[in-house]
Amino acid sequence: DAGVIQSPRHEVTEMGQEVTLRCKPISGHDYLFWYRQTMMRGLELLIYFNNNVPIDDSGMPEDRFSAKMPNASFSTLKIQPSEPRDSAVYFCASITPEASNEQFFGPGTRLTVL
Amino acid sequence: GDSVTQMEGPVTLSEEAFLTINCTYTATGYPSLFWYVQYPGEGLQLLLKATKADDKGSNKGFEATYRKETTSFHLEKGSVQVSDSAVYFCALSDRAAGGGADGLTFGKGTHLIIQP
Numbered sequence: 001d002a003g004v005i006q007s008p009r010h011e012v013t014e015m016g017q018e019v020t021l022r023c024k025p026i027s028g029h030d031y032l033f034w035y036r037q038t039m040m041r042g043l044e045l046l047i048y049f050n051n052n053v054p055i056d057d058s059g060m061p062e063d064r065f066s067a068k069m070p071n072a073s074f075s076t077l078k079i080q081p082s083e084p085r086d087s088a089v090y091f092c093a094s095i096t097p098e099a100s101n102e103q104f105f106g107p108g109t110r111l112t113v114l
Numbered sequence: 115g116d117s118v119t120q121m122e123g124p125v126t127l128s129e130e131a132f133l134t135i136n137c138t139y140t141a142t143g144y145p146s147l148f149w150y151v152q153y154p155g156e157g158l159q160l161l162l163k164a165t166k167a168d169d170k171g172s173n174k175g176f177e178a179t180y181r182k183e184t185t186s187f188h189l190e191k192g193s194v195q196v197s198d199s200a201v202y203f204c205a206l207s208d209r210a211a212g213g214g215a216d217g218l219t220f221g222k223g224t225h226l227i228i229q230p
Contacts, residue, residue, distance in 0.1 A: 004157075031215040033217055033218075035217075035218075042220055042221070042222040042223060043158075043203065043218075043220040043223075045217035045218070045219075048215075048216075048217055050215070056216075056217070059217070091157055091158065093158075095215050097209065097215040101146050101163070101165065101207055101209070101215070102148075102160050102163065103160075103207075103215075103218060104160075105150075105157040105158040105159070106157050107156060107157045108156075108157050
């Protein structure tokens with residue numbers, strides 16, 4: 001298995017632009033998580049899905065952030081409009097708890113908003 | 115709510131030194147505990163885990179024991195190598211395996227630097 005795949009790996013954009021981050025979980029995993037990592041706040045859970053349904057989005061910072069999971073093999077995290085304080089590394093992780101409680105992380109997307 | 119507190123770095127050691135990174139937690143239930151490692155420019159990798167009290171997780175010479183009485187999960191290694199230089203995260207999950215899943219609660223991370 002290729003593991004969790006995220007794209008792009010790096011994104012540089014200007015304030016006010018729309019940004020879309022993508023994630024492909026490990027095949028067969030039924031939970032998908034989005035995390036954000038910053039120096040100030042560390043790793044924070046933004047939202048997670050079970051069987052493509054959002055379960056908890058209480059970590060989404062503002063209405064500018066939205067996430068979707070249209071099918072079991074794809075999820076997006078969108079920021080519109082983006083702001084400099086959104087600059088961070090965004091990680092996606094997946095898990096199938098019936099097998100293990102280990103979350104498998106993707107390599108992350110480093111977002112820079114100028 | 116749940117929280118994880120770990121010693122902040124950077125922690126700088128010489129090669130072959132003994133390593134301890136402290137981690138304590140607060141949780142409402144009986145969480146599973148994890149140590150993840152992040153190498154520069156990469157995502158997080160699971161280093162070891164423990165799912166119940168007194169369990170010892172171990173991997174690559176690293177060990178951590180789930181201590182319910184002190185709510186701790188300290189990471190140790192007897193002899194560190196330069197290749198161990200990375201950021202280490204302590205984390206917990208309040209859901210047991212087979213009982214669904216929940217997001218991980220992470221500590222702030224400890225940057226470990228091993229000098230030759």
